[in-house]
Amino acid sequence: MSSRVYELFLFDIFIAISKIEIVSSKFTDANDLLHDFVSWDSIIREFEIIGEATNIAIKNGLIDNRYHIVVDFRNKIIHHYFGIDSDAVWSIIHSELPSYKAYIIEQIQSIDDTQLRDDLLASTIKDNKLYPQVIKSLEVLVCQ
Numbered sequence: 001m002s003s004r005v006y007e008l009f010l011f012d013i014f015i016a017i018s019k020i021e022i023v024s025s026k027f028t029d030a031n032d033l034l035h036d037f038v039s040w041d042s043i044i045r046e047f048e049i050i051g052e053a054t055n056i057a058i059k060n061g062l063i064d065n066r067y068h069i070v071v072d073f074r075n076k077i078i079h080h081y082f083g084i085d086s087d088a089v090w091s092i093i094h095s096e097l098p099s100y101k102a103y104i105i106e107q108i109q110s111i112d113d114t115q116l117r118d119d120l121l122a123s124t125i126k127d128n129k130l131y132p133q134v135i136k137s138l139e140v141l142v143c144q
Contacts, residue, residue: 011121012053021093055074
């Protein structure tokens with residue numbers, strides 16, 4: 001098991017969702033996304049991260065078990081990679097991720113130890129300093 005502070009997995013989920021939003025915003029539909037293999041692979045990788053981090057967060061009481069569906073989706077894309085439906089991925093990006101991101105923001109904001117929360121945010125900003133769009137997405141957490 002990881003020696004990381006478990007709350008950091010919430011930030012991992014937030015960053016992965018933000019990266020999916022950034023990459024997917026360049027496309028108008030699932031077919032266009034699917035035919036750009038770099039962007040497609042990037043988004044699939046971020047979904048893998050979201051699923052794994054969600055699994056750890058659920059096991060440690062940071063996320064409600066009703067979000068196990070996120071873990072199930074991760075398992076599906078890991079084990080059935082060539083059978084992934086691009087329309088389903090596109091739909092999840094636009095229909096499901098916004099509400100999950102809002103939930104993750106709530107969970108981050110509800111970290112009782114404000115010093116821990118601030119330290120984790122600072123660490124996340126430092127780790128992503130080369131990605132200005134990601135840093136910008138973190139602004140929603142700074143003033144909370």
